[in-house]
Each structure stands twice: as C-alpha cells, then as structure tokens.
Amino acid sequence: MNHKVKELIDKLNDEHNLSREDFIYLIDNQSEEARKYAAELAKTTTLSVYGDRVYVRGLIEFTNYCKNNCYYCGIRAGNTGVSRYRLTADEICECADEGYDLGFRTYVLQGGEDPYFTDEIICDIVRRIKAAHPDCAVTLSIGEKSRESYARYKAAGADRFLLRHETATIAHYNQLHPKEMDAQNRYRCLEDLKELGYQAGAGFMVGSPFQTSENLTEDLLFIKDLEPAMVGIGPFIPAAGTPFENEPAGTLEQTLYLLSIIRLMIPEVLLPATTALGTIHPRGREMGLEAGANVLMPNLSPRAVRDKYKLYDNKICTGEEAAECVNCLENRVKSVGRRIVVNRGDNIRFSN
Numbered sequence: 088m089n090h091k092v093k094e095l096i097d098k099l100n101d102e103h104n105l106s107r108e109d110f111i112y113l114i115d116n117q118s119e120e121a122r123k124y125a126a127e128l129a130k131t132t133t134l135s136v137y138g139d140r141v142y143v144r145g146l147i148e149f150t151n152y153c154k155n156n157c158y159y160c161g162i163r164a165g166n167t168g169v170s171r172y173r174l175t176a177d178e179i180c181e182c183a184d185e186g187y188d189l190g191f192r193t194y195v196l197q198g199g200e201d202p203y204f205t206d207e208i209i210c211d212i213v214r215r216i217k218a219a220h221p222d223c224a225v226t227l228s229i230g231e232k233s234r235e236s237y238a239r240y241k242a243a244g245a246d247r248f249l250l251r252h253e254t255a256t257i258a259h260y261n262q263l264h265p266k267e268m269d270a271q272n273r274y275r276c277l278e279d280l281k282e283l284g285y286q287a288g289a290g291f292m293v294g295s296p297f298q299t300s301e302n303l304t305e306d307l308l309f310i311k312d313l314e315p316a317m318v319g320i321g322p323f324i325p326a327a328g329t330p331f332e333n334e335p336a337g338t339l340e341q342t343l344y345l346l347s348i349i350r351l352m353i354p355e356v357l358l359p360a361t362t363a364l365g366t367i368h369p370r371g372r373e374m375g376l377e378a379g380a381n382v383l384m385p386n387l388s389p390r391a392v393r394d395k396y397k398l399y400d401n402k403i404c405t406g407e408e409a410a411e412c413v414n415c416l417e418n419r420v421k422s423v424g425r426r427i428v429v430n431r432g433d434n435i436r437f438s439n
C-alpha cells in the first residue's frame with residue numbers, strides 16, 4: 088500500500104481528524120489494500136465502542152407523496168411513473184406494534200415531504216407510538232421543516248431525526264436540486280435539530296452525479312464539525328423517471344472506504360449499512376458491518392406498498408414480510424460474527 092495512505096489512515100485512527108489536503112489525498116489514492124486496512128481499523132474501533140452488538144431500526148415508509156423535485160430521487164414530485172400512497176395513522180401504529188413483537192425498540196418514520204401530514208398529524212402519530220411503546224425511540228425522517236415544527240415533534244416525543252445534508256458543497260447541491268431548494272436551509276435544519284436535543288443524523292450519497300473528491304472531503308469536514316449522532320451514507324443508484332436515470336451508480340468500494348473513514352473520524356457514531364448498499368451488492372450490508380457500520384434499518388412497511396417507495400431502482404426486500412426480513416438479517420449479521428440486539432440503540436453519548 089502507498090506509504091503515505093497508510094500513514095494518513097493511522098493518523099485518522101489516532102487523532103480522529105485530518106486536514107482538507109490529507110482527506111483529498113486519502114480519497115484519491117485508495118486501493119484494495121488501503122480499503123482493507125481502513126476497514127480493519129474501523130472494525131476494531133466499532134467493536135471497542137459497541138462490542139458485537141448491531142442495532143436495528145424498523146423503517147416505516149409512510150408516504151411516497153413529495154412536493155420536492157430532487158433530481159436523483161425516484162419519488163420526486165415530477166415522476167409521473169410512481170403510484171402514490173399514504174399510510175393512515177392506524178396503519179403506521181400497526182406497523183410499530185408488529186415491529187415491537189419482532190424485537191424492534193426503535194422506529195424510523197420516513198417519507199417524502201407530503202403536505203398532507205401536517206405537524207398536528209405527525210405529532211399525533213408520534214404520541215400514539217410513544218404511548219403504546221414507551222420503551223421505544225421514535226425517529227422522524229420527513230425532510231426540511233421550520234424550527235418551530237421540529238420543536239413540536241420533539242415535544243410530542245420524537246427522539247431522533249434523520250436529514251442527510253446530501254452534499255456540503257453549495258455548488259454541488261445546486262447540481263442535484265432545482266433552484267427552489269436551498270442548501271443553507273438544509274444545513275440550518277441540522278443545526279436546529281441538534282440544538283433542540285434530537286439525536287440527529289446527517290449523511291450523503293456516494294457517487295452522486297458531479298461528485299468530486301473535494302466534495303466528499305467537504306462532506307467529511309462538515310460531519311466532523313457537526314458531530315451528529317448518526318451518519319447515513321449509501322451509494323447513489325439511478326432511479327427510472329428522474330433526470331439522473333442514466334447516470335452511473337456509486338460503487339461498493341468507495342462506499343465501504345468512506346464508512347471506515349467516518350467510523351475512524353467519529354468512533355461512537357451510529358453508522359447504518361444501508362439498503363442501498365445491499366442493493367448494489369448481495370453482501371453489501373455484511374461488508375458494511377465489516378467496514379465500520381453497526382446499524383441496520385429493515386423495512387416494516389406493509390408489503391402492499393413496499394415496492395412503491397422506490398427512491399432508486401432494484402431496491403431489495405420489497406417482497407418480504409417484516410418477520411422474514413428479521414430472520415434473513417439475523418443470519419446475515421451472524422455470518423460476520425455479530426449479533427442483533429433488542430435495544431433502542433442510542434448513541435453512547437446519549438445513553439445513560
């Protein structure tokens with residue numbers, strides 16, 4: 088392996104940070120050996136912080152209506168090829184009940200930015216889930232809102248919020264989104280979420296169109312600066328009916344390398360091996376766990392709507408019942424010497 092790359096990975100492991108120049112060098116000079124080396128150190132770090140425990144979050148994709156037009160996203164408003172659905176509050180609560188029996192102690196309610204779900208409706212759903220399962224954490228992933236709205240969800244009982252920053256470079260943000268969308272507003276949301284006491288999750292797609300090593304470096308520095316409780320990264324995968332439908336997907340290798348780098352940069356971060364990673368390679372999620380990830384987010388949405396929540400093409404696990412997903416994941420996790428725990432899975436900075 089390139090001597091300087093090894094030195095930089097060691098430095099990142101010791102100091103949990105690098106300069107802009109060093110991050111660019113690390114990204115530009117990766118190799119099979121560098122990825123292997125980074126993954127080994129990242130796995131050691133994961134095991135020393137979280138042991139062999141893998142946390143699972145039950146993902147409930149409750150609406151695929153969206154008012155936005157992100158160029159990459161399969162459920163963008165302008166995609167007329169999507170058959171739209173919304174789950175009712177009752178259906179969402181039923182998913183949570185079913186998930187509870189399967190051992191989930193945290194739910195992620197994710198959806199497009201659907202104006203039908205007013206703050207009042209969202210708060211009501213959060214309160215119902217928290218009342219039925221006080222030992223569970225509720226995570227929202229419903230996009231950009233005002234600080235007041237985030238405060239209301241928090242008061243209703245929401246514990247966490249996932250909002251990928253998508254890219255920390257404004258010019259790049261503008262290549263991925265229409266002009267109605269504003270990078271600064273998205274970053275503002277993350278600041279608000281953190282200040283309001285949420286365990287906040289930032290993140291980005293790996294290999295999104297126009298992305299450079301400089302962009303990825305800015306993403307890493309942004310994340311280091313924000314120190315979020317969670318970081319969600321996964322490969323970009325083209326989605327039919329979007330402006331980027333013919334763009335190449337991000338790679339497995341680059342995603343794994345970045346997972347390792349993020350683990351070394353923030354040892355206690357919660358890092359999911361995403362469904363997108365499992366979509367570009369049959370063992371993508373297992374390899375993610377081997378490279379520093381410690382979280383999985385299987386689908387709890389009703390089977391009838393699963394194939395409609397398609398952020399990208401060829402998404403896995405759309406035909407399975409929640410229980411089948413859990414079984415399959417348990418075996419996958421065991422195959423890499425780890426175990427799924429029945430636990431809220433808080434970031435250790437937030438657990439008492």
Ligand code: SAH
Nearest residue numbers: 159160198199229230251322323324398399
């Ligand atoms: N609307 C909410 C959450 C749903 S989208 C929000 O704005 O946060 C969840 C994440 O899926 C996005 O943040 C994006 O990073 C990712 N995503 C969207 N389209 C994708 C694609 N084509 N390939 C891979 N990931 C994608």
